[in-house]
Amino acid sequence: MLGPLQVRRQDEELDLGPRQQRLILALLLTGAGQPVGLGHIIELLWGQHPPSSAVNIVHRYIGALRRLLEPGLPARSPGRWLQGDANGYRMRVTADQLDLLTMRTLAALARSQAEAGHHAEALSHFQMALALWRGPCAGAADLGALDQPAFSVVDHECAELAREATDQGLRLNDIRSLLPALRRMAESRPWDEALQAQLLLALSADGHQAEAITLYQDVRSRLATELGVNPGDELRTAYQVVLRPDPVRSGQSDPRTASPAASSPIAGPAAPAMMLPAQIPAGPTHFAGRDDTRRRIFELIDDHDANRTSTPVLSIDGIPGIGKTTLAIHLAHQLATNYPDGQLYVDLHGFDPEPAVMPPAEALQGFLNALGIPDSDIPVSDFARAGLYRSILAGRRILIVLDNARNADQVRPLLPGTPGCLVLITSRLRLTGLATTHSAHLLTLGVLTLKEARDFLATRLGARTSADPEATDEIIERCGRLPLALAVVAGRALAHPDHRMSDIAEELRAEHGSLDGFMGDDLDNNLRAIFSWSYLLLSPDAAHLFRLLALQLGPDLTIPAIASLIGAPTPDARRLIGQLVRTGLLTEHAPGRYRTHDLIRAYAQELVHRHEDGPGRRQAVRRLMDHYQRTAYEANQLLMPLPGPGPLDVTDGVVTAELHTPREVMTWFTANWPALRAVVRRRLRDGDTTEAWQLVFSLLQFWQNEGVWHEGVALIRECLPAVVAAGDDLGRAHMSRALAGGLFLLGDYEAPPHLLHEALELYDTLGRTAEQTVAYRNLAYVSHALKNSEEAVKQAECALRLATSTANWREQTFSLFFIGDVYVQLGRLDDALSHLDQALLIAQEHADSYLLGLHDWSMADYHEATGDLAASLARRGRALESLRELGWLVSVVETHIAWGDTALTLGDQAGARAAWHEALELIGRRRLPQAAEVQARLTRLDQAADLNVSSS
Structure with a gap:
């Protein structure tokens, strides 16, 4: 992986096949044994516009890779190496089988030895790790995947390894063995100024001043010509060391700690001697989860470091208690060494009661003090104060954390004006204004996954969680996978080491979904208090809406549903929704759909009973x-x-x-x-x-x-006894007919006739002729399924007569289609065509898309009966287009199945396989009988293919 992708079996290098197949394998190997989702694979191959057959193509490539890695592997066998599960696909590899893992093992050992003071041993392991690097990850350029994050992350990791190895070599004045790999890596990353700076220092330390000076001039020219910028601080500092190399060679100082900005001119008072603020609060003792978010943040920072055109501004938002501050502080500690001029931190109190919200001028004063400016030298005007702050930051590399921001206006004066720094912001709101004015990257945190939540508790409580996994999972779900709630429960568990996880689960269960189980002595860890800070910011009408949200009946709400809930016009509801979203009490998880976290809803539940x-x-x-x-x-x-x-x-x-x-x-x-x-x-x-x-x-x-x-049958079964008990004959008739239809779809052909006859009697008593039409048609379906075609036609003809008498054109058409379909199966093709033509005329008269699609379906069967399979296949395609447009899943699935059957009869095995795979994808996790049918077809097709291969 650390170079052009290569796979060897013993001493034989394998031919990895076409580009897309190589890309899939490369992506799986970057996961190093972790699952890679099908969606990520499709996005890698086709971006945002995959073909409709994308899933099938990926399946084929996966199968080809399995057979490549394990010759003779039986068809459809999962194999030993390339495995799939609900989370996607993964490659089973160990450190001795994958150079990426070997490199990581060696690098970890080197870092451990360096921390222990064993610098010679550390350098040796750094050299071995770096020697594994042959070029950019997987040869991404040759595979057409230069911008893929998965490969960029590995390249960034290798570059960081090279920088660490160079540091160690400079410390020991033993740099020569690292130079070849360092040169090649710097050539492959021409915009990585930090790496170019390390190469300058390494060349200088090895006596190649002329080459180092030439390299700097080349890099500076390239930056000016192609990006229109000057070299950054780190590269300029390294160049100064090249011009005065003795301190580095003698090990007297580390050039990276020098700050060329220390003497930068600033407006107002003379620039102070540089202080190194270190204001980041202590990080969490244990941190678990958020791996994808952290990876994305590191990629964004890496991109900015490579381009050096602007300061990366990352704004992390999410509901109260989601862990925004914890993540930001954790990231700040991880990144602190990359910002040698210090770290600034401020809690802006954006969602505290109004008087406590910190004005930007106050935050600026605190930052300026931390940077060495006394109060007497800080300007009075907000504009001048912000200008002084930006001037001092110019040319420095400082990490700035702006925690708990109220809005973009509170943040803007605190942003640097030049590249080099990093800004991490947390807020309950999505600060879209910063994305517009400062190209900020907006990251929204959701609740933890089940695995992340388990890890969260395990890092704090140890073996207690694994000793009772069921109770642990119950606790996680009762906490709604909200990090703050989990932290409160973990704190309670630590305070009572004699309590088992089942005891804690029982305590939460006894609170019946209230917030009483999440009360802490510290207000910062009190969920009710934290939610109240947002609630108190609401207007009276928005607070009224928030309380009523506790009454919602589903997992989320739309704007019309919310307007109905409060009995207000839609524009008023939209305005109030905006307030709730801005305070983090409501989240728009999909366009136009809003939901609250379970624990926030529990808070609303308390309020609605108190105030409504x-x-x-x-x-x-x-x-x-x-x-x-x-x-x-x-x-x-x-x-x-x-x-x-x-x-x-x-x-x-x-x-x-x-x-x-x-x-x-x-x-x-x-x-x-x-x-x-x-x-x-x-x-x-x-x-x-x-x-x-x-x-x-x-x-x-x-x-x-x-x-x-x-689910539909379950609802009807709940309704039917109630309408019977209420003496509602019309309701009983409709529910009996509906239950018959549901059972029929589930493959029960015995109960429906009795239910339908019961419905017919009730309809007759009530004089509901139109409803009798539908019941007779339903009876015809059941009789046909029971192989009684003659009775089925009679019942359909009865339905047709009733529909004609009531001028119900849609029911007329349904009955004509049904009779035509039965006649096709009986071989009475002239009679069939006559009925289908009548149905077509009605469908065309009313321009009904569904009925026209049904006509194409029926004509496909007719053409197949006449032996014209090509015409049948064309009709299936037309029917499929109509039904897709309507969004009727079951009909689309059945059309795919029939299309595949016809394609196979024509000898198109690939077409049949694609159609059946598409049907399976559409069925998904629904418990439809067609799933077994489709799987059986695919199995037979695979068996036939294997038989042909063995015969040849």
Whole structure:
């Protein structure tokens, strides 16, 4: 990996195949045994615009790599080396099998020896580690992957190793053995001024002053010509040492500690002697997690160091208690050695009660004092004070941490004006203004992953967590994986070493989701107090909204749902949402979708019961439920209106979502499915059975076409006993028919006939002819599945007659399609074509995209029956386009399966495989019967391919 990618089996170098296959292997090896997600692989190969077949192509390359690494590996076997799991793919490698790991092992040993004072041994191991480097990671340039972060991180790591090795060589005046590798690495990183500076020092120490001077002139010319900038401080300092080399050679001083800015002229008083502030607070004793965030930050800093065109400004935001300050301080300690002129830190108190918010002028005074400026020399005006601060920072490398910022205006006067420094900012808000004016990098922290949370507790509590993993996981989930909550619980556990993890879990369980389990003696570790600091910043109306958020029924809310919750117009709701987002109490986790952390919602729950009366809470919940109920009704009418109940009257102040296309409808249903199920169950709990079953009716088309069949059937089973108990015959008829449809989709053909006949009797008694039409059509589907085609046609014809009598053109078309499909299977092709043509005329008259797609589907079967497979395949493709546009997942999956069947009959094995893989990807984790069917097809295809290979 440390150079052009090479893989050897014993003494034989393997041919790694095409470029994309080599790229995949290189990316997996940079992971050094850690999983690499499928999305990262696809992004590496195609960027933001992958082809639709990207997943299938990656699967093929993975299979080819497995067979390359293990000749004779059976088809579809996971293999020994390249393994896949839910997190992605990983290469199993050890330190003696991968030069990257060998280098890291040697470097760690060298650093350990250097810290222990064994400098000669350290240099020896640094030399061995550096000798492994052959060029840029994986030969990224040859693979067309120059800008890939995974490879850049390794290159940065190697450059840092070279700098450390050079330091050690200079210390011992033994630099010659390092020069060849250092020269080659500096050539490969022409913009890395720190590395160029080290090469200057190494050349000078080895007596090559002329070469060092020439190198500096070349670098300076390159920077001026291509970037329009001058060399940075570190390179200029190294050049001064080259011109006066004796101190370095004699080991009397370290040139990197010199600060050329110490005598820089500044406005106002004469520049003071340089002080080295070290204001960063003590870091956490134990730190776990945030590896991806830290890696990204180091990459950003590395890019700025390479370009030296601006000061890197990184703003870390997130909800209260998410660990922003802890991460910033941890990073500051890790990076401190890169900023030899010191570190500045200030808590801006941005979310403390208003009087405590620190003005920028006060922060500037503290920084200037820390930099050696007495109060008497600090200007009175804010503008002059900021100018003095920027002048002193010019030419220096200082790390600045601005903690707990209120907004961008509080931060701007504290930013340096020239390159060289690093600024880390934390805030509960996303400081987008800084991104605009200072090209700040904005990083939002989320909750910890389950693994990170386990590591978080394990680093603090040791073996207690592994001794009771189930209790540990329960604690993690009750903490909502919020770092501050986990820290509070860990502190409690340390204070009571006799308590088991199960005891602590029981304590949290007993608090029933309140914040009482997360109270600490220190206000800084008291969740209720920390949340209150943001809450107190809200206007009265925004505080009212925050309290009502505790009443939400799903995991998140949209703007129309929030407007309904508070009974306000949408513009007012949007304004109040902005306040909550700005204070970190609400997060926009997806465009237009907002959620609160579980513990913040627990805080809102306390407030809503304290400040909102019972009638007000009940009215807010009813408005919210009416929002979902009315939007679901209108969405279903746009999706596929069937004979059924009309819209309910809704409470004043209810806002519905604006949906315009079937795809928008399916997207809305999918995103709000958890909340819709919660509304049904809340209606049943409140005794509102009519509203409950009518909402279920509005959801039928969605869950049937989205494939969430088990959840849909579960809702119907909950509704049916309630409507029976309420004596609601219409509701009973609709729920019986709906349950029959759900069970049929799940492969149960025995129960549906009884349920459908029961529904028919109720519809007949109630005089609901239109609903009888649908029930007869459903019966036809069941009879056909039971291989009773004659009975199926009779029932469909009955449905057709009823639909014609009620002028229900959509039901007419469904029945005609069904009869035509049955006739195709029976070989009565003329009769089939007649029915399909009738259906087409109706679909064309009403320009119904779904029905036109169904016609293409039915005609594909017809052409296949006539033996015209090419025409059949073309029709499948047209049907697929229509159904994709509608967003009907199940129909798209079934079309992919049928398309693959036809392609295989035509001898297109690759096309069949791609279609079936696409079907599996769409099915995902849904428990659909088609998954087993598709997998069986792929297995047979693989077996046939293996048989052909062995025969040849």
